[in-house]
Amino acid sequence: MEIPVGHYQFVAAALFMIGVVGMLVRRNVIVMFMSIELMLNAANLSFVAWSRLWDSIDGQIFVFMVMVVAAAEVAVGLAIIISLIRNRDSVNIEEASLLKW
């Protein structure tokens, strides 16, 4: 039995919303970072399912691009977070408040 595309899209949309809400609600930098990854992976799932629906390879190639970009983002993002922890000893975004107004 084939699972219809709509089901995949529903899961992808749910994952994306979890990511967005996590990004907006959580205050731990690393959790926020993981929420962003969740958003990217929601898009990946969506791409693969659409690719199947349209019988086109574009969406699957896009997924590889996204994975490469996500890996690069992890490398740079974790480096930024590590240098923050070294200087401040905290991963709470609320404490990063030198720059405002």
Add this chain to the structure above:
Amino acid sequence: MTAPDLDLGAVAPLCVVAVGAALMPLLDVLLGRTKTFLSRPVTAAWAGTVMSLATTGVLSIALVMCFDAAGAAPRTFNRDHPMILMDGMTSFLNIVILIGSLLTALASGKFLADLAINRGEYYALLLAAVLGMMLLVASTNLMMLFVGLELMSIPIYAMAGFRRDSLRSNESALKYFLVGSFASGILLYGTALIYGATGTLSLLEIGARFDVDDPVLLIGSGLLLVGLAFKIATVPFHQWAPDVYEGAPTLVSGLMATTVKVAAFGALLRVFQMAFGPIDDLLYPALWVMAVLTMTVGNVMAIIQQNTKRMLAYSSVAHTGYLLVGILVGTQVGISAVLFYLLAYTFMTLGAFGVVAVLAHAGRERERIADLAGLANSRIFLAAVMTICMVSLAGIPGTAGFMGKFYIFRAVVEQAIATESSSLLWLAVIGVLNSAISLVYYLRVPMVMFMREPEPGPEPDRSGTFEGLVLAVCAAAVILLGIWPEDLNLILTRVDVLHWASVASASP
């Protein structure tokens, strides 16, 4: 299966920058291992200067190639599947991006040395980001657009945090990284929805298959626009910009305020022209509100700033608003006005950030506007450059900024008269009123420099040779573009944005 029909010549400038980005770390290692050169000891500052000159060299080669390509017929990299399009607009935006990054690279040598962050990765990151920007403005496909956007953003995240021991730089990088990747995530999901609704990633195909009643497609388009709006910092997606510009190393802030914005605007122009034609009526009110809010909030918030970099950040938000007005017009005249404005804006903003960067030298940051007091007595050259840039940003006749605003508002009024649209006319009125508001904070800077007595303390350093050169070029360009804009604008109105249509009909 036949081999794809590739035109490497079309992407030659991009290849030059890519090779440069790959070779820069090698040059860094090489210079690190060299103890003496021509029987003189190799110092860190000397190595930094060599790196900065090498980067400038790579960017100049690419710049010359883009000048060559500017007059030629549009070319695509892969003729069967045009994902990279080098037409007049791409070449022009590439030239603006390359000039901006070239000036930044040239000034970076002494700047990095004075902050004791003279490391070679900076130049590799800079070149990688430039490659991303060039890809972004050339992309006619959502996949290429996403790759270009990320290739531009990721090195800039790292550059914003380049002062690893400075808390403010850390915080700036963190905020930029979180907001930037959040925006990329939104943009990516929007792309996925658009792909799902149309079954294609090519912007032209999306435009051709656009079904205005499809909710998935509309939501996807909205998410794509929100993602791009974050990158160009329009209200209400602008909150990150002042924080990030204030904390990042000053020249990197200058780069973010100019070339990054130019590249993102290029992508926005492409998306509007190629894909979103069918929903112009839907987008118009949203963009109208966005443009008005962006101009007004940027200008009002800039008035109350005490920090020069933060003031310039809000000023760049306000200028995003003027540029959105030009995009909103949507005519050929409007687009060429936007292109001219981007060039003028790059010179004046880089000049202003450049002066702040030079002033940071004397060991302490002179970032507050009050720190500029009496600069006209101690460093008349810096004060003159800053004054020219401020006058131009405010849009006073005789400068590039005035001509940019004049072209944009002329395009708006012409279109408003042609279509008898009162909302467009109001847009022009609000824009001009906003220019008047901006005089308050722009002219405060020259006033402080010329009228106030300096605070006691060490005099600011002189600018280095290359920094002085960069500042002089910016100031001269601002004045030249203000006095003889017509020649350039004539070229721009000939940049035929409608070439895209011919490329579309050529592709299967």
